[in-house]
Amino acid sequence: MTYNDFENCAVNITIGMLAGKWKPVILQHLAAGELRFIQLWRLLPRVSKKVLLEQLRQLENDGLVQRHEHIKFPPEVGYALTVKGESLIPVLRQIDQWARVNLGDVKVMP
């Protein structure tokens, strides 16, 4: 087992999938169920549409989130966790538990 290569380090790859500034927050919101783009955007008032979109696209490319486009007007697009994305939630929850114990006064998962 050599993980002297960061590219082949499974932990590194996974962390990389979560390392976007808003990704953990997005995943935790979607854990409660599908949300439309505009809903997510309103929940995260300090992120621009462009950045939110970038984060969602990356999560989509990594197979954690899926996009549902409903042909309507005005447009309506839902984002939801994939099975893979849902399987990551317990991991996030463990990270949250760790933080609860080891970090100071920080807000945590519900």
Add this chain to the structure above:
Amino acid sequence: MTYNDFENCAVNITIGMLAGKWKPVILQHLAAGELRFIQLWRLLPRVSKKVLLEQLRQLENDGLVQRHEHIKFPPEVGYALTVKGESLIPVLRQIDQWARVNLGDVKVMP
């Protein structure tokens, strides 16, 4: 519970502590015991001293790693996990487990 703020999201903070390109690899190596700087550097042949040092300093600032300086010549400095750092290893291991199941053909923790 509002984690609409990425700064207050425990998961985000923790991911941020792990998000350096070489940090998971470093932590996993140190999980086996203290290593001297040069040993670590030789294990990670593709990283420069400068970058390795940056990663170690950040891990140190986050309280995951501690530096032991032995006054000698040539210099001798050891890096080891702190208690907090060790407590993170099971979390990394769970991330690794997740990756083993959900990612393709990727090298994993020992």
Add this chain to the structure above:
DNA sequence: TAACCAGGATACGTTCTGGTAACCGGATGA
């Protein structure tokens, strides 16, 4: 007619991250 809606695209600028290369101190061995 004009403003507005949701979801996005685009241009542009700044900051952060990682990378290279050269250098240092001062004991030791050839």
Add this chain to the structure above:
DNA sequence: TCATCCGGTTACCAGAACGTATCCTGGTTA
């Protein structure tokens, strides 16, 4: 005398990440 050792610093640079502002579509509403 000179290179070598280890841990570290410095200057400099490229690219990624993140941010702001503006624009678009094409139905609906005022």
